[in-house]
Amino acid sequence: NMWQKVRSIWKFVGTHYIDDYDWFFIGGDDLFVLPHNLKTYLASLAHKDGTDPKTKEYFVGRRFNEGSYFNSGGAGYTLSRATLRKFLANMEDAQHCAAKQRTSMEDVMIARCLSHLGIHFTDTRDARGRERFHPFAPGKHLHWTPPKPGERDWYEDYNKEWGILEGKDCCAPDSVSFHYIKKASMVRHMQALLYSCDLEDQ
Numbered sequence: 596n597m598w599q600k601v602r603s604i605w606k607f608v609g610t611h612y613i614d615d616y617d618w619f620f621i622g623g624d625d626l627f628v629l630p631h632n633l634k635t636y637l638a639s640l641a642h643k644d645g646t647d648p649k650t651k652e653y654f655v656g657r658r659f660n661e662g663s664y665f666n667s668g669g670a671g672y673t674l675s676r677a678t679l680r681k682f683l684a685n686m687e688d689a690q691h692c693a694a695k696q697r698t699s700m701e702d703v704m705i706a707r708c709l710s711h712l713g714i715h716f717t718d719t720r721d722a723r724g725r726e727r728f729h730p731f732a733p734g735k736h737l738h739w740t741p742p743k744p745g746e747r748d749w750y751e752d753y754n755k756e757w758g759i760l761e762g763k764d765c766c767a768p769d770s771v772s773f774h775y776i777k778k779a780s781m782v783r784h785m786q787a788l789l790y791s792c793d794l795e796d797q
Contacts, residue, residue: 597668598693601701602686605674609683617641617648619679622671627776627785632769636727637673640717648675654709657728658716659753661703666716668702669774670728681712724760725767732775733785736765 601621608619618637622628637655641648656672659665666672674682685708687694692708706716719727729736730750739761742748751759759765776782 596697597699598701598704599697601668601705602694605679605682606686609679613676613679613683617676618653618673619676620671620673621668622772623669623774625775625777626669626671627773627782628671629771629789632727633673633771636719636769636771648677650677651675652678652681652714653717654678654706654714655717655719657726657730658718660756661753663703663707664710664716665703665706667728667730667774670730671772671774672702672728678709678714681714682709685712719771720757721767721769723764723767724757725764726760727767727769727771729766729770729773732773732781733766735775736773737762739765 604621605619612619620628620633637648637653640653640655641651644651653675654666654672655674656666657670659667682692682705686692688708688711689695691711693704696704698704709715721727726736731739739750739759741751741759773785776785
């Protein structure tokens with residue numbers, strides 16, 4: 596019943612903190628997030644658009660299309676203050692915001708609600724089409740290949756509209772998040788690679 600849990604989280608955050616922050620990010624405990632990249636990217640959005648997230652509605656993450664658009668919950672997503680405020684004002688709408696529904700598809704549910712409210716996803720790719728929010732671990736993205744003829748891959752299906760870049764082009768240098776970082780050793784390894792390696796000694 597992830598959807599009802601996430602609704603409760605947003606309600607609590609909105610009730611107690613909505614006027615304290617401009618952006619609100621949600622992700623699971625197996626998500627590795629690079630906070631500086633997230634903060635820098637969100638600031639760049641507002642600067643590029645000449646807007647204020649207090650009043651401009653943003654829904655930021657890794658977009659998928661499975662018949663309707665949504666941002667991957669696994670990769671984490673961000674709501675601007677304006678978006679969270681509008682969601683809170685409408686979250687009890689049973690018809691359009693699935694207020695009573697019990698499902699694990701919390702990412703699909705909130706996307707449907709926000710779409711009904713006129714809030715759509717932000718394309719978070721960089722200028723070269725590389726993704727910033729990632730539903731898998733780095734190695735999975737680096738080595739991903741299209742399925743063989745006759746086979747199907749949900750990841751390819753969900754990305755058919757814009758395609759998937761392979762190899763080193765999978766991931767933007769300023770990537771924000773990677774999903775399925777489940778083991779403490781994986782967290783330590785990524786932390787060391789990102790922040791402790793001296794490239795001049797390589």
